[in-house]
Amino acid sequence: MAEEIRLAQPKEYYRAFLEKEVRPDDRELGEFRPTVLNIGCVSTAEGSSLVKLGNTTVMCGIKAEVAEPRYGRPTEGYIVPNVELSPLSSPNFRPGPPPEQAQVLSQNMVDFLDTSQCIKLDSLCISSGKLVWVLYIDLVCLDYDGNVMDACTLALMAALKNTSLPVVTVDEDTGDVKTHLSTHSSLSVDSCPVSTTFIVFDNTVLLVDPTREEELLATGAVTVVTEGDNLCSVYKPGGSPLTDEQVEMCVERAFVRGKEATALITDTLCSIDR
Amino acid sequence: MPTDTRRIQGPETSNSPYDFCPTATSDPALLEKQRLDGRDSAQMRPLFLRAGVISQARGSAYIEMNQTKAICAVYGPREVQRREDFSLKGQLTCQFRFATFASQHRRQHQQGNQEKDLSVQMLEALEPAVCLHKYPKSQINVYVTVLQHDGSVLSAGILCASLALASAGVEMYDLVIASSAAMYNDLTISDPTVQEEQAVLSRVGKGSSGMLTVAFMPSINQVSAITSDGGIQFDTLNKTVRTVIDNCQKLYPVLQQTLVKHIEEKKKGISSK
Amino acid sequence: MADVNLSEAEKTFILHSVQDNFRDDGRSCEDFRHMEIETGLISNTNGSARVRLASTDVLVGVKVQLSPVDPENPEVGRMEFFLDCSANATPEFEGRGGEELASEITALLTRAYGCPSTMDYPSLCVLPGQQCWLLYVDILLLECGGNLFDAMSLAVKAALFNTKVPNVTMTKDEGGIELDVSDDPYDFKRLDVTGAPLVVTVNKIGHFHVVDASEKEEACSLARIMLGVTQTGTITAMKKEGSGSLDADSISDMMESAKKVGVLLNKSLLKALGEEEEQGTEAVGFLR
Numbered sequence: 001m002a003e004e005i006r007l008a009q010p011k012e013y014y015r016a017f018l019e020k021e022v023r024p025d026d027r028e029l030g031e032f033r034p035t036v037l038n039i040g041c042v043s044t045a046e047g048s049s050l051v052k053l054g055n056t057t058v059m060c061g062i063k064a065e066v067a068e069p070r071y072g073r074p075t076e077g078y079i080v081p082n083v084e085l086s087p088l089s090s091p092n093f094r095p096g097p098p099p100e101q102a103q104v105l106s107q108n109m110v111d112f113l114d115t116s117q118c119i120k121l122d123s124l125c126i127s128s129g130k131l132v133w134v135l136y137i138d139l140v141c142l143d144y145d146g147n148v149m150d151a152c153t154l155a156l157m158a159a160l161k162n163t164s165l166p167v168v169t170v171d172e173d174t175g176d177v178k179t180h181l182s183t184h185s186s187l188s189v190d191s192c193p194v195s196t197t198f199i200v201f202d203n204t205v206l207l208v209d210p211t212r213e214e215e216l217l218a219t220g221a222v223t224v225v226t227e228g229d230n231l232c233s234v235y236k237p238g239g240s241p242l243t244d245e246q247v248e249m250c251v252e253r254a255f256v257r258g259k260e261a262t263a264l265i266t267d268t269l270c271s272i273d274r
Numbered sequence: 275m276p277t278d279t280r281r282i283q284g285p286e287t288s289n290s291p292y293d294f295c296p297t298a299t300s301d302p303a304l305l306e307k308q309r310l311d312g313r314d315s316a317q318m319r320p321l322f323l324r325a326g327v328i329s330q331a332r333g334s335a336y337i338e339m340n341q342t343k344a345i346c347a348v349y350g351p352r353e354v355q356r357r358e359d360f361s362l363k364g365q366l367t368c369q370f371r372f373a374t375f376a377s378q379h380r381r382q383h384q385q386g387n388q389e390k391d392l393s394v395q396m397l398e399a400l401e402p403a404v405c406l407h408k409y410p411k412s413q414i415n416v417y418v419t420v421l422q423h424d425g426s427v428l429s430a431g432i433l434c435a436s437l438a439l440a441s442a443g444v445e446m447y448d449l450v451i452a453s454s455a456a457m458y459n460d461l462t463i464s465d466p467t468v469q470e471e472q473a474v475l476s477r478v479g480k481g482s483s484g485m486l487t488v489a490f491m492p493s494i495n496q497v498s499a500i501t502s503d504g505g506i507q508f509d510t511l512n513k514t515v516r517t518v519i520d521n522c523q524k525l526y527p528v529l530q531q532t533l534v535k536h537i538e539e540k541k542k543g544i545s546s547k
Numbered sequence: 548m549a550d551v552n553l554s555e556a557e558k559t560f561i562l563h564s565v566q567d568n569f570r571d572d573g574r575s576c577e578d579f580r581h582m583e584i585e586t587g588l589i590s591n592t593n594g595s596a597r598v599r600l601a602s603t604d605v606l607v608g609v610k611v612q613l614s615p616v617d618p619e620n621p622e623v624g625r626m627e628f629f630l631d632c633s634a635n636a637t638p639e640f641e642g643r644g645g646e647e648l649a650s651e652i653t654a655l656l657t658r659a660y661g662c663p664s665t666m667d668y669p670s671l672c673v674l675p676g677q678q679c680w681l682l683y684v685d686i687l688l689l690e691c692g693g694n695l696f697d698a699m700s701l702a703v704k705a706a707l708f709n710t711k712v713p714n715v716t717m718t719k720d721e722g723g724i725e726l727d728v729s730d731d732p733y734d735f736k737r738l739d740v741t742g743a744p745l746v747v748t749v750n751k752i753g754h755f756h757v758v759d760a761s762e763k764e765e766a767c768s769l770a771r772i773m774l775g776v777t778q779t780g781t782i783t784a785m786k787k788e789g790s791g792s793l794d795a796d797s798i799s800d801m802m803e804s805a806k807k808v809g810v811l812l813n814k815s816l817l818k819a820l821g822e823e824e825e826q827g828t829e830a831v832g833f834l835r
Contacts, residue, residue: 044378090330091349136374136380143330166291476663500772511802
């Protein structure tokens with residue numbers, strides 16, 4: 001019976017649960033799904049990671065290439081993040097050019113990296129005015145069950161911390177480029193920003209880490225990015241308005257999540273080194 | 275190249291750092307002595323398979339052959355999207371993709387010629403196995419993404435897709451089992467890695483050197499696809515076809531067991547609810 | 548490929564004729580249909596050929612162009628295939644209708660010619676690591692009458708045989724090496740096509756198989772294998788096509804047939820091309 005109501009009247013079904021402050025998958029309103037992190041799973045990539053948030057799965061692979069720097073910015077490298085919502089991940093995505101949602105997510109990744117300044121573009125310089133690194137960061141969604149944003153940012157940070165680049169030198173006189181495969185250097189990642197996404201249900205109730213079903217019922221959403229004890233950005237693309245207290249609550253929850261996620265990345269990295 | 279406004283763009287040209295160092299060209303003659311990963315020439319890599327890995331898909335599977343990793347999802351039977359594609363017989367579509375980071379050199383986002391060719395070959399291999407007449411007016415979509423490419427990707431893709439189709443409950447005559455082999459003179463190397471593939475395909479001269487992939491349905495003893503590459507003597511090819519079919523027979527129970535395990539887990543999931 | 552509607556009775560008739568090794572046009576299972584080959588008929592290409600196999604009509608032009616080498620293979624020349632399925636051949640090719648078939652055929656040809664021993668690719672490299680000849684092989688399908696793959700591979704090989712690559716002189720400048728392509732029409736070199744493959748398609752009809760199937764016979768066949776065969780019997784590419792599957796034993800019989808026919812076909816093609824060149828027959832063109 002319950003399954004029929006869930007299909008026919010999903011809102012009513014959710015209201016009945018939320019009245020008792022619990023979600024249909026046994027979670028509390030402010031509880032994340034179990035997060036699984038795997039780092040360095042693709043050896044052909046310079047850096048890689050796989051994140052599972054409940055069922056949602058995102059894989060991140062970083063390929064590094066070299067290029068001439070932009071005119072007027074001789075020491076700055078490039079970071080090119082793209083999110084791919086593969087037709088594998090959901091019946092709603094079909095092969096072809098990226099849907100609008102993927103374009104928005106890709107832009108979110110650019111903003112996420114820009115505002116948090118976790119990678120200094122100067123640190124990607126090989127030889128000033130001649131050669132810089134280009135980091136192609138590709139995030140592939142393999143299973144779409146909501147909250148791809150948080151899965152992407154977590155995968156992105158984990159892969160960046162895992163990235164190691166071969167040493168490349170440029171001969172000052174001839175301009176010849178040489179790659180030394182025997183020595184590698186890891187990327188200097190200055191900080192570890194973490195995003196936390198909430199949705200608003202019925203204009204009032206806030207749910208963290210929404211599933212796909214919850215996303216469909218949402219009347220609004222907000223993403224808070226934190227870094228340690230600092231607030232980086234709050235992204236609220238329209239939807240129902242929030243009160244001061246609600247925003248404050250979101251930020252507080254985001255700080256807790258930020259610490260958990262940072263610890264998860266550090267722990268996983270440690271376990272790989274060993 | 276036209277700019278893609280739907281994606282974040284990097285610089286106009288960039289080069290792989292691996293273009294600037296001496297490439298480790300592996301001489302196929304070395305294969306006669308020992309394989310790079312220490313395997314016997316007839317030895318296949320261990321197969322790791324799991325069905326039901328994607329929650330949103332009707333059927334799905336993941337395959338790992340050491341460093342070759344691929345994932346597959348099956349959607350449908352569902353409505354045909356374009357009206358001109360309408361037909362009374364069901365349709366099967368296959369899309370084979372490499373992740374951009376799957377190889378040592380970065381791949382582009384748009385589907386390349388190699389991927390299109392592999393998509394067609396996968397379709398050829400799977401179509402004879404699926405009872406399409408049971409799905410009139412509908413479409414079954416198979417999507418395969420190779421996450422890491424270390425040789426024998428076509429057979430990995432077919433194995434993965436066949437398991438995903440079965441786990442989706444699509445009616446089939448049999449599971450499709452695929453296996454690859456590389457040939458060098460009289461030597462047959464089962465389940466080659468990407469380095470071994472490149473070594474045999476780049477060789478010039480007399481004698482055989484090439485690749486062969488066969489897709490086979492063991493319980494009805496039918497070959498659903500066969501494809502070869504490189505210059506191969508007729509007798510060597512004929513002999514290798516037999517070897518590869520034998521290898522397929524060996525893989526058959528592995529797929530069957532994975533499928534049974536998947537169904538048991540599903541049953542448990544339902545009864546515990 | 549163009550759809551042919553056959554009744555069950557017609558299909559049975561074809562099936563039986565194949566079984567008796569006496570096909571509906573009088574051929575045996577391993578016979579080709581009548582074919583006409585003509586080379587050098589388009590003056591603004593470096594090499595051209597036209598093949599008419601019964602009612603299948605194919606025109607191939609080869610153009611050569613100096614271009615940068617492929618960074619992954621810096622010491623060899625390159626070859627690219629393009630196929631245009633003209634809407635003249637069948638209305639289905641209108642718009643983008645022929646694209647799928649085109650990509651399938653070009654993929655097989657690329658694969659068959661991809662084997663390094665098929666052509667003398669190193670000789671097509673002008674300046675190792677920098678410049679090489681890029682051979683554009685453009686195929687135009689004018690009429691469909693069955694067995695397109697084989698007809699196209701015949702035309703491609705004939706056109707490559709006919710191709711004249713201009714000689715290049717290199718002069719060393721202070722800035723680097725300058726390439727000068729000869730504009731004398733008699734200052735050229737020919738390509739060696741003895742190792743070039745031909746595609747042979749073997750169609751499974753009932754329990755037997757035939758080569759060079761007509762459109763009607765193709766409609767009766769659910770599975771076929773295609774092999775790139777060289778004059779020495781080396782297989783440079785193989786693929787299976789069609790929605791059916793094949794018995795493991797019959798594949799080896801089909802391969803055997805394809806190889807036998809392929810070797811003979813290669814020999815007679817080279818002989819015919821050699822004769823044509825010796826006689827210097829006047830061009831007939833397509834409008835006979």
